[in-house]
Structures are given as structure tokens and as C-alpha cells.
Amino acid sequence: MGPTAARKTELAVQLVERLPCEIVSVDSAMIYRGMDIGTAKPGPEVLARAPHRLVDIAEPSEAYSAARFREDALREMAAIVAAGRIPLLVGGTRLYFHALQHGLSVLPQADAAVRARLDEEARALGWEALHRRLAEVDPVTAAQVHPNDPQRIQRALEVWVLAGQPMSALLAAGEARVVLPYRLVKLVRAPRERAVLHARIATRFEAMLAAGFEDEVRGLLERGDLTPELPAMRCVGYRQMLKYLDGDYNYEEMVQRGIAATRQLARRQLTWLRAESSCEWIFDEADPLATALTMIERGRRNAAPAG
Incomplete structure (x- = not known):
């Protein structure tokens, strides 16, 4: 787990290359096909090294729910375990992690x-x-x-x-009614200093723009079935780019608002993670991989069976 731009994917890929793990994405934006640059979706070379389940599984025109994620994730986790391997859940979407671990109570249907x-x-x-x-x-x-x-x-x-x-x-x-049938080792990847994370967010947003983020969003709009009200188009970065393309923001304002919105997202994620129980934090030590492996081994020895 970790805030956006914390280099979770980098560490996860290294773990997959060292351990019998398979990655299950826990990201509410990466589920959408055609939304690659603005979601910082792993590129083909990364996916070749470490395939990600639950990436590119929905159209941006769909409303994908936390309940559907839980169902999909449990199915993929069971398949990974059946193959003799270990699910490695990677992402920063609090609602999805919460739904998976604790389930979802019966909420009223939309009215x-x-x-x-x-x-x-x-x-x-x-x-x-x-x-x-x-x-x-x-x-x-x-x-x-x-x-x-x-x-x-x-x-x-x-x-x-x-x-x-x-x-x-x-x-x-x-x-209290839900028991997840797995032992959990919770790792949080994050920079120790907030300023470091802010700098990474700004650098990554600029890199997205250089990679063709604007063209990506223009292409999505050309589909004709996407509106600003859809959850996919409300994702951080996409919302600000749509405002720019609609003429509500100038280019510089779009950039600044996109970076600011991403920082706000990271702050909310860090607030959640600090309140999350039984987490092991991996800061920017000299060797995050070695730190993670040590934590995983300790967790493997100490974690009691769920329930």
C-alpha cells in the first residue's frame, strides 16, 4: 500500500522477481481500458516482468464498484493460491482495500x-x-x-x-461479520518526507503531459460515450484535463490544479494509512527491497491465521 507516486509498483515488481508472488492491482483508475498515461499504468515492459491482474478490466463508460472489486479480487486471489503462489496486492485505493479486508455492509441501493x-x-x-x-x-x-x-x-x-x-x-x-480467509502482511511504501513525495508528484505529472496525456484524453472524448460525470472521468488528472479541454482552465492552471489535486489525494491516502492497523512502513532507505523481504519473513513467521 502507499500514496500515489510512492514507487509501489517498482518495489512490487522486485518482490515478484524474488518471491512466488503474483500482483493483484488495487487501483480504482487502472481498471479502465484506454486510461494509461494519466493513471501511471505500468507499461508493457513492466507488465512483461510482472503481470498485473485487475488492470484494463472495464470500459471508462462503466461504473465499477467496490463490491465488484471485492468479488473480482477474491476470485483472482483464489486462482493464484490454487496455482501454488501468493497474492501480492498493490495499490492505493483505500475503499478497495477496506472492502476486501472487511467486506461491505448492505447499503441502500441508489435512488x-x-x-x-x-x-x-x-x-x-x-x-x-x-x-x-x-x-x-x-x-x-x-x-x-x-x-x-x-x-x-x-x-x-x-x-x-x-x-x-x-x-x-x-x-x-x-x-465484524467478515473474515478474510488469508493471513495478511501489510507493507506501506512511502517517502519519509512529504516534500519528496510532492516533488515526485510534480515530476510525474509533467512526464505524463510529455508522454501525451492531453492526446489520451482527447481520444477518450472522441468515443462519444464519456461525460465528466462518470467515475472514470473524475479521476485525478483527468478531471483537470477535461476542464482545460472545455476551456474552463488555461494550460498552466490545468497543470497546477492537476498537481495540487494529486497532492491532496496523497494526503488523504497517508491519513488513512497512518490509521491502518498492523502496517510495516518502508521509507526511502538504501535498500527498500531488502527491508521489504525482512518484513515479509517476519510477518510470515508471526502472522496468525485469519479469524
């Missing part, structure tokens, strides 16, 4: 009328106002959702309206 009402209120008041409302009824969820994330704000408020309970409470109630 078109409630969503339409919330959309209307958002147009009149703004999503930041709805985020403040969410903080009043469900402060736990509000603390995990950015005020500029309309999809998650809407869903959390929708759950509150339909269930009469905070989404965080419903999720917590469901955790």
Missing part, C-alpha cells in the same frame, strides 16, 4: 429521485455546502471525502436520507 434532488441542491448551493451538511450528519465519512468529490458526497448523503443512519456506521457494523 434516482434522491440523487436528482441532491444534484439540484448542489447546483444551487455548491458541493462544498453539501459537504458541510455531510459533516453534520456523518463527520467520519466527511473527514474522508474531499469537498470537491461530488460522487462520494452525493452517495454518503443519499445513504443518510435512505437509511436514516450515517454511512460510516453502516460500514462499521458490517466489518
